Structures are given as structure tokens and as C-alpha cells.
Amino acid sequence: MENTNKQQNKFGHWIKTSITARMLMVGFLTLVLLIPLVFIEDLIRERSSRQTEVINEINQQWGNEVLIYGPILKVPYKIYKEKTVTDKKTKKVYTENIEEIRYAYFFPESLNINSSVNPEEKKRGIYTTAVYNSKMSITGSFIKPNFSDIEINDKDILWNKSKIIIQSSNVKGVNEANLKLNQTDYELSSKYNDKKNYNYNEVPLHTLETKNINREQLLFQKPLTFNIKFNIKGSEQIRFIPTGKQTEAQITSNWKTANFFGEFLPYNDDKINDEGFNAKWKILDLNRPFSQEHFYGIPDLKEFVFGVNFMIPIDEYQKSERSAKYGFLVIGLTFLIFFLIQTLSKIDIHPFQYLMIGLALTMFYTLLVSISEHSNFLKAYLIAGISVITLITLYSKSILKTLKFPFFIGLSLTALYTFIYVIIQLENYALLVGSIGLFLILAIVMFVSRKIDWNNG
Structure with a gap:
């Protein structure tokens, strides 16, 4: 019994102190959060189909x-x-x-x-x-x-x-x-x-x-x-x-x-x-x-x-669906920010806290779809984005116990959501802008992560 407790303590200590363990944990949670993202994309398609059905019914009755x-x-x-x-x-x-x-x-x-x-x-x-x-x-x-x-x-x-x-x-x-x-x-x-x-x-x-x-x-x-x-x-x-x-x-x-x-x-x-x-x-x-x-x-x-x-240009659902396709990128980059902060500052972040942050990020898309049905896409995007960024920033303050890290997280999420909104609005240059943006993000991550001692995990 004593040996079992020692093994559990060793495993728990490895999870808390090992960089490799934290990376595996963050990667696993990112994959788990793909499940609600798939359901959200199905919801967007369902609402879009419902819109088409209603418009067809009106047109058939009128002419x-x-x-x-x-x-x-x-x-x-x-x-x-x-x-x-x-x-x-x-x-x-x-x-x-x-x-x-x-x-x-x-x-x-x-x-x-x-x-x-x-x-x-x-x-x-x-x-x-x-x-x-x-x-x-x-x-x-x-x-x-x-x-x-x-x-x-x-x-x-x-x-x-x-x-x-x-x-x-x-x-x-x-x-x-x-x-x-x-x-x-x-x-x-x-x-x-x-x-x-x-x-x-x-x-x-x-x-x-x-x-x-x-x-x-x-x-x-x-x-x-x-x-x-x-x-x-x-x-x-x-x-x-x-x-x-x-x-x-x-x-x-x-x-x-x-x-x-x-x-x-x-x-x-x-x-x-x-x-x-x-x-x-x-x-x-x-x-x-x-x-x-x-x-x-x-x-x-x-x-x-x-x-x-004479059709009214309604592309809120199309934009929401395109936005949801970047959900994996948003969750992955946000988790990466918290991982780097945790690794560089030695602040302990529990897997449950990662999960709460990931669920908050997925809530952005349900807010976006529901609000855009009653308003335009820009207003819906702003309301959903500000709500989620504020929630995660305040939550990270309670986790990290400082002001500079939550401020940096809020600023990073604002830049990330702005970057995705720009890509959604672009058509001919979406791939070019997206590729340049991802290249810059990768360069920043490489620059920040150079101080991490990867041999300590």
C-alpha cells in the first residue's frame, strides 16, 4: 500500500514538474476540446439550413x-x-x-x-x-x-x-x-x-x-x-x-x-x-x-x-462557420501562451483550469452564432470576443496572482481574434495574410521558448 502511494506521488510530481508531461496534457486537452467544436459547427450548419427552409417557404407562398x-x-x-x-x-x-x-x-x-x-x-x-x-x-x-x-x-x-x-x-x-x-x-x-x-x-x-x-x-x-x-x-x-x-x-x-x-x-x-x-x-x-x-x-x-x-446578402452563418474552423488554432495558441507562462514563471496551472479556459474559448462560437441571428456579424463578433477575453483575463488573474500575465493574455487574445476577423473578411488574400500571420506567431513562439531548459523534463 505504501509502495502504491509512493508511485502515485512520484507520478503526480512528474506531472507537475515535467515539461514533457505538461505538453502531453495540454495536447490531450486540445484534442478533447475538438469534440465541442465539431458540435458547434453542426449547430451552425443546422441553423443555416433552417434559414434556407424558412426563406424557401416564404418564397413559395409569395411567388x-x-x-x-x-x-x-x-x-x-x-x-x-x-x-x-x-x-x-x-x-x-x-x-x-x-x-x-x-x-x-x-x-x-x-x-x-x-x-x-x-x-x-x-x-x-x-x-x-x-x-x-x-x-x-x-x-x-x-x-x-x-x-x-x-x-x-x-x-x-x-x-x-x-x-x-x-x-x-x-x-x-x-x-x-x-x-x-x-x-x-x-x-x-x-x-x-x-x-x-x-x-x-x-x-x-x-x-x-x-x-x-x-x-x-x-x-x-x-x-x-x-x-x-x-x-x-x-x-x-x-x-x-x-x-x-x-x-x-x-x-x-x-x-x-x-x-x-x-x-x-x-x-x-x-x-x-x-x-x-x-x-x-x-x-x-x-x-x-x-x-x-x-x-x-x-x-x-x-x-x-x-x-x-434581389436576395438580401445574409452571410452571418457562413462567416460563423469559417470562424469556427479556426477554433483549433485559437485553443492551441491560447494553451501555448499559458504553457509558456507556466514554464517560464514556475506557476502551477491545474489541468482543470486549462479545461475551463478551453470551454470558455468554445463558448465564443455559440455566442457568435446566437447574437448574429439578431444583429450583424461585426456586433456579434465584438460582443462575443469582448465577453470571452474579459472572462479568461479575469480567470487567469485568479490563477497567476499577478497583473502583468493576465494583461498579456488579454492583449494576446485580442490580437488573435482581430487577426481571425481580418482573415474572415478577406477572400482573395485570406491565404496570404493567414500564412504571414502564422509565420509571425511561430517566430514569436520560437523567440520566447529559447529560454526554456528543455532538458529539465
Whole structure:
């Protein structure tokens, strides 16, 4: 029994006096604290997913993003195929012509889009998204379709069954839709589209089409002009496909944080002003790799869209997640500071005290996430950072019994959190600044640790 107590006393003395033992202890506690860091990162991802779910629910109830494809002139025509038929009675074999109806799709010669968009913020709980009401005027003209590429006789073209179709990603938000062809009104009706044909991430397009166009208007003694009035509620963004041989578009809004995107960007330099924006586009058929006529279905041209994004830039969760990725660095460097102070000053620091300091450092991230949900990231970072630095500084004063070491610890933590905040804000230079910062930290540690007698452990 006495030998056992002596062995325990020797082990305890080795733990307290051996530099190697303290290093192993600090390393072990650092690895243990990775467990709460993993749970915190999962919490951030869960809250971010919840935000996305709530925003999607708001958008679905109000109206999803708006993508306009059209108008398109749809003209049916006949083709004939030979089919071999065997008479069951006489067993004679002969051929007959089978008639088949196909559809050709023609884009307008000119397309002019004028849209006024008035966004507003919608909130549910702590989450906010941008929705809008848009008023569109779409004008332009069609010229007589050319079937020469597929050598169809004019008598096989079913002009009297031609229609104008428009495809949109959002028919739920349509409040008004009027179409005029050469001053004749046509009603647009919705045609069922099977969503099963679309991938999960793909934006499904719903078809609106007119009844058959009057044959007199399709004689094309003059261009067939159209005038479409749309009032649509939507969210996130509004996009158009430049189907005109010459497409001109103008989108105005009082939204001041617009993001223009797509294959084509506005050409006017003064598009953003103090009152919002007034963006203009001009796209020629030479600028896009598709023709004006399509004989084998409507092509998928969503990759050639242009438009405006009205989403509210919410990146608090992304910044919090990036900050949490540096948690191991913060804990490791803080423990290293306490280890150097303990080694150089011969002040005893218990493993439990290391653990309390590590848990305080992990609390920074839960404070950051919870506060940033109700405020901006900078305020949340300042509040969480000041709280944790103050807590650890006061706690270290009770451990180290002096003022100079707690002051140095508070100053070091302030510099460390400031360094990480700068890295989070940077994008293009994050790796460069981070590498330089770590190099300087390593140099300081090497300089300070040169006075330690490593042979005494």
C-alpha cells in the first residue's frame, strides 16, 4: 500500500514538474476540446439550413423567382412518312404515306422588355428575405417564318393552328397577363407541365399559350407585332432569355443592393444611383449561339439568361462557420501562451483550469452564432470576443496572482481574434495574410521558448 502511494506521488510530481508531461496534457486537452467544436459547427450548419427552409417557404407562398422565356411563335406542319403494309387477305405488300404533325418554334425579330420592380422585405421570426411586385411591358414583332431549311411546302403548314407561347418559372405569382397581336386581344391560358421531367435543382418552366391565331394575321403582309402586359409577384431574382434577333431590356427598381448576373450584363455605366437602379441591356443575335428558328422542340436556353438578383446578402452563418474552423488554432495558441507562462514563471496551472479556459474559448462560437441571428456579424463578433477575453483575463488573474500575465493574455487574445476577423473578411488574400500571420506567431513562439531548459523534463 505504501509502495502504491509512493508511485502515485512520484507520478503526480512528474506531472507537475515535467515539461514533457505538461505538453502531453495540454495536447490531450486540445484534442478533447475538438469534440465541442465539431458540435458547434453542426449547430451552425443546422441553423443555416433552417434559414434556407424558412426563406424557401416564404418564397413559395409569395411567388418564386421569375424567369421569362418568350414569346415564341408555335407553328404546326405536316410531314409524310412511308410505311410498309401487308394485306392480311391477299398477302400483298405495299407502301402508304403516313401523315404526322410536328411543330416549329420561331423567335421574334425584335424584343423589347421594360420592367419596373418594387422589392420589399418579408420576415418570419428572425429570418428575412426579399420579395417583389413587377410590372412588365414586353413588345416586339415576328416576321414570316422560314421553313426552307426543312423543305416544307406552304400547303403543309397549318397556319390556322398557330399559337403564341410564353414560358415562365412562376405562374403562381401572375396577377395580370394581357397579350395583343396587331391590336387583337388574345387570352393566355396555362398548359400543364410534368415536373417529373425536371432535375431537383432545375427551375421548371410552365407554358402559357394563346388560342389559335387568326389566319389573316399570319399572312405576314406586315410584321406581326405583339404587346404583352405582365404583373407578377416573385422573389430572389428576375431573369429573361434574349430570344429576339435584337433584344433590348430595361429594368428599374428602388432596390439599392442589386446584383446583375447572367451571360449578359447591362451596358450603361450609370445603372446604379441613389434612388435604386436603372439597368439597360442590348443583345444581338450575333452575341448568342442559337438561331431564330427551331424545328425539333423548344431548346433549353436557361444558360443564356440575364437579370437581377434581389436576395438580401445574409452571410452571418457562413462567416460563423469559417470562424469556427479556426477554433483549433485559437485553443492551441491560447494553451501555448499559458504553457509558456507556466514554464517560464514556475506557476502551477491545474489541468482543470486549462479545461475551463478551453470551454470558455468554445463558448465564443455559440455566442457568435446566437447574437448574429439578431444583429450583424461585426456586433456579434465584438460582443462575443469582448465577453470571452474579459472572462479568461479575469480567470487567469485568479490563477497567476499577478497583473502583468493576465494583461498579456488579454492583449494576446485580442490580437488573435482581430487577426481571425481580418482573415474572415478577406477572400482573395485570406491565404496570404493567414500564412504571414502564422509565420509571425511561430517566430514569436520560437523567440520566447529559447529560454526554456528543455532538458529539465
